[in-house]
Amino acid sequence: MQHYRDELLKIGTVFQREEIDFLELSSAINAYKQIIYGLTNIDIHSDASRQDIHSSNGKAIGTTWAAMCLEDILRTKKFINGVFKAIEKLKRDGKKTIHILYAGTGPFATLLLPVLAQYSSEELKTTLIEINTESFTFMKALIEQLGFDEHVLAYKNEDATKLKIENPETIDIVLSETLQRGLVVEQQVPITINLLKQIPQPILLIPESLALDVCWMNYNVFMNRSIETNEESYCLPIKRLIEINKNSHENLIFDFNNSNVQILAQEKIELSSNKQQPDYNHLALITRIKVFEDEEILMNESGLTLPIFLKMPEEANNAQILTISYKIDEIPGYTLEYS
Template sequence: MNLQKEIIRVTSEYFEDNIDWLKLSNASKEYKNILEELCGQNMDNEEGRSDIGFENGKALGAFWAALCLDDLVRTRQFIRGINEAIKEKINVKKPLHILYAGTGPFATLILPFILRYSKLDIKYTFLEINPLSFKIVQDVISKLGLDEYDITFAKKDATKYQIDSKNEPDIIISETMQNALAKEQQVPIFLNLMRQVNNETIFIPEKIELFIGLKKAGSPMDVPQANQYREAEMVFEVSKESMFPSETSKTQITKEVSFKKSKL
């Protein structure tokens, strides 16, 4: 089996404009099976399930990070967003530089693009702090025969990572958004990286908003759904628009960022 071609085939479903839920589900299962086969390692153990705690959040254990692929809609949205960002940039600059903060064990969101673009078109920086995920993602890239691609692996904390000013990324991706941002490090990761780039850099996701939601009267309590709540107050927004003053090309983020307290 040619695994490169198989990954291109199964991930094609993410690029379809219309969602066929059965096809999307089957494609995601196939994609996950291929990645687990490439991994060849059991992550369902103490080492694989162990999260790493930091002062501003946690890095998921490799086992949990691998499960992110099971969220069909989120995976599809991220891949389609990355696709649009690459198409916007690829004809303006080559090679593009994509920084992926928090790759997990499989670099799930970027593999479809490494296999679809020439190694001369895009270079990559993979940030991953979890030692097991870091080891596995390097093995996966090697087993796919991608050693000659320009991929820099960095076992670094993305909330403190320092970008080389001579090698700024054009696109920055981070999908560290578990539990409504309460525990994972999406916000501190983006705040750190936004401080260091210009306003031409594309972030995926482009905007992070957190709202306090009030439950609508009469909504069932057993299985909460988003449509059962109304947005009462925005807690904070993290985006280029909120971080970049319109008249500057660099972010003007103070060393400490605070968010207003809600009276609700």
């Protein structure tokens, strides 16, 4: 399997480059796909692979959908590069052996394979968590085939929102990318809160920050934008609804034993707040992703950061205030109420 490890090392080198060459990135993604699909023989079209797992605090997506996340090129590149940067930061700080807790690995442990190819098992250890049994089975077999099992301290086929961490003081990096734009449906928020409340600080979190901003949008400028168009020319931020970072387990009140709807954040917005700029006549929810330090996924760079245009009230409604909330229940996400 040394050939595959060498290929993963080359792929990791491409992901670490600061300049973005989409042709090179596409080629690296295709090479990555050939390795992992070739070794796992996943049938992404089977009914079993498409089955999601539902719980009281969100959904864990099926093997098929988890596998397809690799296709989001900048998402994959920036997350993997963020992991590399976090490791190098710890190494510069004198850390000899680094322990990554990776929650929601999917069938490939996509964000970690090129990283494992670069570091020895003395330099890097990992705990791998995946709730979906099919995805877990594929992931574990893939790690073993590639000879990366020497890096693995533990495999956990468990729910990361309920997991009790063994030896939490040994963990240096918490990595979880179980999200969609708007932080809807999936379990990123409860996973992050559960893991961080058990791990003593300091800790590095990837993504380092996730936030939802409400903005007034100039829809015409947005729809006719070019690559050079600055976000400031069509998006006016109003309020930050919620931010998830390494302090969220202290700042957000969430009861894991409560299966009812829990409101984690709420903001009120005056619908007349854009009256000085009438061309900004659409409200949108923007997902902000700071992967690690200067590694960010900007608006429109990924399916994760496309704006969500919010439904506006009918003119005859005479609504003056929008109350937007972020909730956790079986279908996490935002709610809107006009008054």
